[in-house]
Amino acid sequence: MYSRLRCREHRCHAVNIPMPDIPLFPANAQARPTTLFEKIWSSHAVTVRDDGQTLLYIDRHYLSDDLPTESYHVLERRSLPVRRPEATFAMPDHYVSTQGSSLADVVDDERRVMVQELARQARDHGVVHFGLGDSRQGIVHVVGPEQGLSLPGMTVVCGDSHTSTHGALGALGFGIGATEVSHVLATQTLWQLRPRTMEVQVNGRTGAGVTAKDIALAIIRAIGVAGAAGHVIEYRGDAVRELSMEGRMTLCNLSIEAGARAGMVAPDATTLAYLRGRPHTPRGLEWDDSSAGWLRLRTDPGAAFDRVALLRGETIAPMVSWGTDPSQSCAIDECIPFPEAIGNASQQEGLRRALDYMGLTSGQPLQGLPVDRVFIGSCTNGRIEDLRLAASAVQGRRARVPTLVVPGSGTVKAQAEAEGLDRIFRDAGMTWGEPGCSMCLAINGDQGRPGERCVSTTNRNFVGRQGPGVRTHLVNPGMAAAAAVHGRLVDYREELRHAAA
Amino acid sequence: MQPLERIRAVAVPMPESDINTDQIVPGRFMHKPREDYGRYCFHDLRFDPQGKPRPAFVLNRPAYAGARILVAGPNFGCGSSREHAVFTLNDYGFRVVLAPSFGDIFFNNCFQNGVLPAVLPAEFAAALQAQLRATPGAEVEVDLAGQAVVAPDGTRCSFPIDTFRKERLLQGHDELDLTLSLRPYIDAFEARQRPLLPSTDTPRHP
Numbered sequence: 001m002y003s004r005l006r007c008r009e010h011r012c013h014a015v016n017i018p019m020p021d022i023p024l025f026p027a028n029a030q031a032r033p034t035t036l037f038e039k040i041w042s043s044h045a046v047t048v049r050d051d052g053q054t055l056l057y058i059d060r061h062y063l064s065d066d067l068p069t070e071s072y073h074v075l076e077r078r079s080l081p082v083r084r085p086e087a088t089f090a091m092p093d094h095y096v097s098t099q100g101s102s103l104a105d106v107v108d109d110e111r112r113v114m115v116q117e118l119a120r121q122a123r124d125h126g127v128v129h130f131g132l133g134d135s136r137q138g139i140v141h142v143v144g145p146e147q148g149l150s151l152p153g154m155t156v157v158c159g160d161s162h163t164s165t166h167g168a169l170g171a172l173g174f175g176i177g178a179t180e181v182s183h184v185l186a187t188q189t190l191w192q193l194r195p196r197t198m199e200v201q202v203n204g205r206t207g208a209g210v211t212a213k214d215i216a217l218a219i220i221r222a223i224g225v226a227g228a229a230g231h232v233i234e235y236r237g238d239a240v241r242e243l244s245m246e247g248r249m250t251l252c253n254l255s256i257e258a259g260a261r262a263g264m265v266a267p268d269a270t271t272l273a274y275l276r277g278r279p280h281t282p283r284g285l286e287w288d289d290s291s292a293g294w295l296r297l298r299t300d301p302g303a304a305f306d307r308v309a310l311l312r313g314e315t316i317a318p319m320v321s322w323g324t325d326p327s328q329s330c331a332i333d334e335c336i337p338f339p340e341a342i343g344n345a346s347q348q349e350g351l352r353r354a355l356d357y358m359g360l361t362s363g364q365p366l367q368g369l370p371v372d373r374v375f376i377g378s379c380t381n382g383r384i385e386d387l388r389l390a391a392s393a394v395q396g397r398r399a400r401v402p403t404l405v406v407p408g409s410g411t412v413k414a415q416a417e418a419e420g421l422d423r424i425f426r427d428a429g430m431t432w433g434e435p436g437c438s439m440c441l442a443i444n445g446d447q448g449r450p451g452e453r454c455v456s457t458t459n460r461n462f463v464g465r466q467g468p469g470v471r472t473h474l475v476n477p478g479m480a481a482a483a484a485v486h487g488r489l490v491d492y493r494e495e496l497r498h499a500a501a
Numbered sequence: 502m503q504p505l506e507r508i509r510a511v512a513v514p515m516p517e518s519d520i521n522t523d524q525i526v527p528g529r530f531m532h533k534p535r536e537d538y539g540r541y542c543f544h545d546l547r548f549d550p551q552g553k554p555r556p557a558f559v560l561n562r563p564a565y566a567g568a569r570i571l572v573a574g575p576n577f578g579c580g581s582s583r584e585h586a587v588f589t590l591n592d593y594g595f596r597v598v599l600a601p602s603f604g605d606i607f608f609n610n611c612f613q614n615g616v617l618p619a620v621l622p623a624e625f626a627a628a629l630q631a632q633l634r635a636t637p638g639a640e641v642e643v644d645l646a647g648q649a650v651v652a653p654d655g656t657r658c659s660f661p662i663d664t665f666r667k668e669r670l671l672q673g674h675d676e677l678d679l680t681l682s683l684r685p686y687i688d689a690f691e692a693r694q695r696p697l698l699p700s701t702d703t704p705r706h707p
Binding site: 044046047068078095110111113159176177178179183187193229230460463464465468 | 533580
C-alpha cells in the first residue's frame with residue numbers, strides 16, 4: 001500500500017509519500033469520534049507526506065476577475081490543460097460596474113482587461129462562465145451557494161479570502177493565493193498542512209434585530225483578529241442552528257476576519273431546505289441519497305476540538321465597528337473604549353492610531369454619530385434576506401446621505417425586484433446597482449471621498465479599504481439603512497419597535 | 502523562482518501588529534501590470550495623498566535603503582488573499598519576513614514566490630526590533646539551511662519550517678512539478694473516492 005516515490009528533479013527522495021487508507025464518510029461508527037472538519041479533510045486526502053503536508057483533493061473551485069493574469073500563464077507556459085474544467089466556475093465580480101452590466105461600463109481599459117481575461121481563459125479551458133449580462137453573474141460567494149454549486153462535504157476553494165462563506169453549507173471552504181489557483185486548475189489538488197479545530201458555540205436566544213453579522217462581530221471582538229489563526233471554526237449552539245442559510249453564510253464569511261482558515265456549520269434541515277431544487281443540486285434519487293449522507297456529516301458526540309470559545313446570544317446587540325479592524329467594534333449603545341481598558345501597550349498604540357484615522361475619541365458614544373455615505377451589499381451582506389432587512393428599516397423615508405445598494409448577484413437582484421425592494425430603495429433616493437463587490441473594496445470605481453464616514457455592510461474596515469482616507473463603520477443591513485435615512489448612526493431596534501407599534 | 506539559502510542584509514523593523522495585505526498593497530493597484538510592482542509596496546504608508554514620501558515611515562529612512570529582510574509584528578499579512586502583497590514585497594527587495602505570527606494565506610503565498618516567512622518566538626522578535634531601532638541599518642543574517650536567525654548582536658534563534666517548503670525555497674522550485682509527478686495518485690484517488698464525494702456534475706434538468 002505504501003510506496004516510496006523518488007522525485008529526482010526536486011530531491012524529494014528523503015520523504016515518504018504514502019498512499020493513505022482514507023476513511024470514507026459517513027464515518028465508521030466504530031472509529032474514534034471525529035469533528036465535521038476531520039471527516040471532510042480525511043476523505044479528501046490524496047496523499048500525506050511524513051512532514052504532514054497533505055495533498056488535498058478539491059471538489060469545487062471558483063474563479064473571479066481579480067487574479068493577476070500571471071496565474072493563467074502558469075498553465076500556458078507548460079501547455080497544461082485544466083484537469084477538470086467542470087469542477088471550476090468563473091464569474092467577474094471585483095471589477096464589474098454597478099452602473100451597467102456591459103463590458104463598456106467597466107471603469108477603465110486596464111480593469112476591462114481583467115474582466116475580459118477571465119472570460120477568455122474560461123472559454124479557452126472549457127470552464128463555465130457567468131459573464132456580464134448573464135442573469136446568474138454576481139459575487140462568487142453569493143452565486144456559488146445559490147446555484148447549488150457548493151454542497152455539504154465538499155472542499156471549496158477560490159482565490160479570495162472570503163471563500164470561508166461556503167462553510168455555511170457544511171463544506172470546507174477556504175481562500176487561496178493566485179499561484180495555488182493555477183495549481184488547482186492543473187491538478188485539482190492543493191498542498192496543505194492540517195489546521196487545528198476550534199469550536200465557537202453561541203447559545204441562548206438573540207434579541208430582536210440582532211443578526212448573524214452582529215454575532216460574528218461580537219465573536220471577533222471577543223477573540224481578536226488573530227483569535228482563530230491556524231484553526232478551522234465550527235459554529236455550534238442553538239443561536240447558530242436558528243440562523244437561516246443566509247445568516248450562516250454571513251457568519252462563516254467573517255471567519256477570516258478572526259484569522260480562521262475556514263468556518264463551518266453542520267448541515268441540517270435548514271441546509272437541505274435551502275439546497276433543494278437549486279440549479280446544480282442533485283435531483284430525484286440522487287437527491288435522496290445525497291441529502292441523507294449530508295445529514296450524517298456532523299461532529300460526533302465526544303469529538304474533541306483543539307480550542308473552544310463560548311458566547312451567550314442574549315448578550316449580543318447590533319454591533320458597529322469604530323476602528324480599523326473588525327475586532328474594534330462595540331454595541332451601538334456603547335461608547336468607544338479607552339486605551340487603558342484594553343490589552344497590552346502595542347494594542348493600546350494600535351487603538352490610538354485607529355481612533356486618529358477614524359476621527360473619533362475614547363468615551364464618545366456611537367449613537368448619533370453623523371455619517372456621510374452608506375453602502376449596502378457585498379459577499380457578507382448582499383443576499384436577499386439582507387436586502388429585505390435593509391428595506392424594512394427604510395420605511396418610506398428618504399436617505400439623507402448618498403446610499404448605494406448593490407445586490408450580491410443577478411439572482412438576488414431579480415428576486416429583490418420581484419418583491420419591490422428596489423422600489424423602496426429608489427423611492428428613498430438610494431442608488432440601486434448592478435451586482436458585484438463594488439464599494440466593499442472599492443476597485444471598480446465606486447468609492448468614498450477622503451475623510452468621509454461610510455457606514456457599510458461589508459467585512460473590512462481597514463485603512464483606505466473604501467477609498468483613500470475613507471472611514472468605514474461595519475454594521476448589519478438594517479443598521480446601515482437606518483443610518484442612511486437619519487444621516488447618523490442610530491439603534492435601529494428602536495425603529496423596528498416603532499414600526500411594530 | 503530564485504533559490505534562497507542564506508542571506509545577510511539590512512533589516513527593517515515594523516513592530517505594528519495586524520498589518521493587513523491592504524496595507525502592504527492597496528486594492529486599487531491590483532490590476533496594475535507586474536512590472537516594477539515594488540513601487541506599490543506599503544504605498545499609502547510610504548506616500549501622502551500628494552505622492553510625497555512620508556519622512557516618518559520606516560522605509561523612507563535612508564538607513565534602511567537596500568533592506569532585504571522585514572522584521573514585522575504579530576499577524577503580519579492578515580486579511581485579503583491577494584498574492585500581490587508578496588509580489589510587491591519581493592519586487593521591493595524583501596526575501597525574508599520575520600514575525601511572531603502571520604496571516605494564513607499570506608504565509609502560504611510567500612513560499613510560492615521564493616520569500617521565506619519565518620516564525621520567531623515573541624521575545625526574540627521583540628529583542629530584534631529593539632536592536633534594529635537602536636542601530637538603524639543594522640544587518641541580520643538568516644540561514645535557511647540551518648533554520649536560524651542571527652541578530653545584529655550575534656544572538657541566534659532557530660525557526661521551524663517543514664521539509665517540503667524548506668526544500669522548495671532552497672531549490673527555488675515551485676510545487677506544481679512535484680504534484681504533476683504524483684498524477685497517478687490523483688487518478689487513483691479520483692477513481693476510488695470521487696463516487697463517494699459530493700457530485701460536481703451538473704444535474705440534467707427533467
